Amino acid sequence: MIEKLRKIILGKPLKTSDLHGEKLGILWGLPILSSDAISSVAYAGQEMLLVLIPMIGVAAYGKMSLLSGCIIGLLLVLMLSYRQTIDSYPNGGGAFMVSKENLGNTAGMVAGAALAADYILTVAVSVSSGVEQITSAFGGLQPYRVMIASALVILLMIGNLRGIRESSKVFGVPAYAFILGILILIIGGAIKLQNGYIPKEPNFEKPLGAISLLIMLKAFASGCTALTGVEAVSNAVPNFKDPSTKYAKTVLLILSMIILLLFGGTSVIANYYHVIPSEEGAMLILIAEEIFGHNFFFYYITTTTFVILILAANTAYTGFPMLIAVMAKEKYAPQQLSMRGDKLSYDNGILLLSAVSALLIIGFQANVTSLIGLYAVGVFISFTLSQSGMFIKWRRERSKNWHFKAAINGFGALLTATVVVIISIAKFEEGSWIILILIPILVFLQMKVYVHYVAVKEQLKIKGSEYETADLSKLEYHNKIIVPIESVNVASVRALRYAKTICEEVTAFTVVMSEEEGKIILEKYNKLNTDIPLVIKLSPYRKVVEPLIRFIESAEYDHTPGDMITVLLSSFVVRKWWHALLHGNTRKYIEKKLLKHKHIVVSNMPLQLKDDHYFQKHLASKR
Structure with missing residues (x-):
């Protein structure tokens, strides 16, 4: 309505x-x-x-x-x-x-x-x-x-x-x-x-x-x-x-x-x-x-x-x-x-x-x-x-x-x-x-x-040497799972690593608003040295959930009636209440939409962030 x-x-x-x-x-x-x-x-x-x-x-x-x-x-x-x-x-x-x-x-x-x-x-x-x-x-x-x-x-x-x-x-x-x-x-x-x-x-x-x-x-x-x-x-x-x-x-x-x-x-x-x-x-x-x-x-x-x-x-x-x-x-x-x-x-x-x-x-x-x-x-x-x-x-x-x-x-x-x-x-x-x-x-x-925002970025950023240690191919996987990612960062890599421990089949999925954005994410993702496929979908109307639902139900994903799909969402937890006001509520929106489908299970993989004061001192030392 x-x-x-x-x-x-x-x-x-x-x-x-x-x-x-x-x-x-x-x-x-x-x-x-x-x-x-x-x-x-x-x-x-x-x-x-x-x-x-x-x-x-x-x-x-x-x-x-x-x-x-x-x-x-x-x-x-x-x-x-x-x-x-x-x-x-x-x-x-x-x-x-x-x-x-x-x-x-x-x-x-x-x-x-x-x-x-x-x-x-x-x-x-x-x-x-x-x-x-x-x-x-x-x-x-x-x-x-x-x-x-x-x-x-x-x-x-x-x-x-x-x-x-x-x-x-x-x-x-x-x-x-x-x-x-x-x-x-x-x-x-x-x-x-x-x-x-x-x-x-x-x-x-x-x-x-x-x-x-x-x-x-x-x-x-x-x-x-x-x-x-x-x-x-x-x-x-x-x-x-x-x-x-x-x-x-x-x-x-x-x-x-x-x-x-x-x-x-x-x-x-x-x-x-x-x-x-x-x-x-x-x-x-x-x-x-x-x-x-x-x-x-x-x-x-x-x-x-x-x-x-x-x-x-x-x-x-x-x-x-x-x-x-x-x-x-x-x-x-x-x-x-x-x-x-x-x-x-x-x-x-x-x-x-x-x-x-x-x-x-x-x-x-x-x-x-x-x-x-x-x-x-x-x-x-x-x-x-x-x-x-x-x-x-x-x-x-x-x-x-x-x-x-x-x-x-x-x-x-x-x-x-x-x-x-x-x-x-x-x-x-x-x-x-x-x-x-x-x-x-x-x-x-x-x-x-x-x-x-600087504190969040510092904690989510993958440094050059960490790309090698983030080798996801070394882990066994047992179940079927989709991991939506917004970007290649510490939180999303952590979710992918966890997904491989509980699933036999893992697919990374991202929605981009332009082809240029998709190229940037793909370039970073390829540095992870993983066999987990990444599916990139262009969303001209800036929708996030709808492309994911269409992908799950499409022949491209090889989904059959009766299959249970687990969608593992990566997120981070901020320290103070007002910090939450500075970040979008996309995870809750996706979760609310996906839970309407009986064959989809939604799980959350949180990453607890440190307090901003540490990074404020870090910024001051750089100056």
Whole structure:
């Protein structure tokens, strides 16, 4: 029943070979990876006004335009910097891989933690902001905003679980519709002013005092949320068709031009239409109401703004799973996060992102102003580490035009480091301190995960001399048994040796997701010098149990009715409870499936691992 419901919601599974067809071009890659940055047009200017208006009244609009110009200049520097990152790191991972390879493992973990936190906040802020926009137009929905926001996160999760290409078409059209809507707003507002319209001046409360540097920096920090999402393109380069780097750089360039036009244009329009944003009315909606009244264009802009803010979270749904998968492959996150699901998406990363974002929305009651204090700190930390790493890379390699490249990244690192300090100080009381504490905690957890995986690998690895002592042909065998192996390691060899003591006929069996993986396993297996045959089955749908069942019941295995088949599963036992969370539950899944067949006996051959502390000392001695 659950499997049928899953297929109805997510659709038919895809083969591993279908991955190439799931990759993105410019047309659909642009809206999917730029929705976050484009959507910030809807709230970045508003957040600056919310800081400035209480202090200086009508003068806030001019200051907002000035700060917007600074932010756009910073955007252009980041665009040039990240184009170089895309060229140098086409396999994705962005700031995490740049920092890890050029600044060291600790810097890589800090960049990874900062980016992961930013992606989670992107979902929470974007969805909450979208709900705020729609409740501005329809006040009766205000009491239900947390419920609406949580439901929207679930819908985004389902949409992304359906696969990269399918979700890009579903979520891509609204992004283009929003861009068109904001262009209509800017042009419509300019035409109305040109025709002699004089906007009404609102009744400002008496300003609290003169503008100070701290207030300007605080407003600038709020406006810098317009730059979140710029890094997403470099994180997701593998999601593009070949040549992936060319497509990614083109998307990044177009994205920068769109933000320049939309963010700059709305800042100029806001300088003439002096609306006062509040919880009851968002800036863009109030401007649209003054320009168009309550006609079609007003509702079009309201609707597309709401939708793009919700779908801005989709940038995080593209970037976060890819980032966390790269981190998992480097052993800094649970390995389950690097596995693709039925639709070739990183399902576990999508589920993790949705769960944590929903908790934030509920905890902060979908309040954008409360969440925005936590926002942007993480992404600017990753900006700084990424640009610093690239600067070190150019100085070390000294390749062609390295002086020019180093100058771009060095200048970018200096600017973004300054912004980190500004945001941290200006937004400290609003919650930026939470991120500054959270990142070291996440780095500590990454280190614990890394040490555990290294400890497991060291204990399972067969060293050169041990291949000779693992000669399985010297042992007699008496019974019939199948030993499924995931790889050639200490645990699987131990299971094969044991199988030969209790069986007359032993067969090793493995399932691979690609032919290359099969060749690697076969090459290692041949070193064992054993007469136990190894059967390799390709599983394009990434299934494990089904190929094993088909093999047992096929003529290839020479199985006859009445035969009892023993399936001996190799496994290892970890020392601590949380270690178990870092490893897949494949053994229990296989056991549960196989025990449904009367002629199959399932047995387990466990290997008890040592504690991680021994290998932590071993790692320290290597350094």
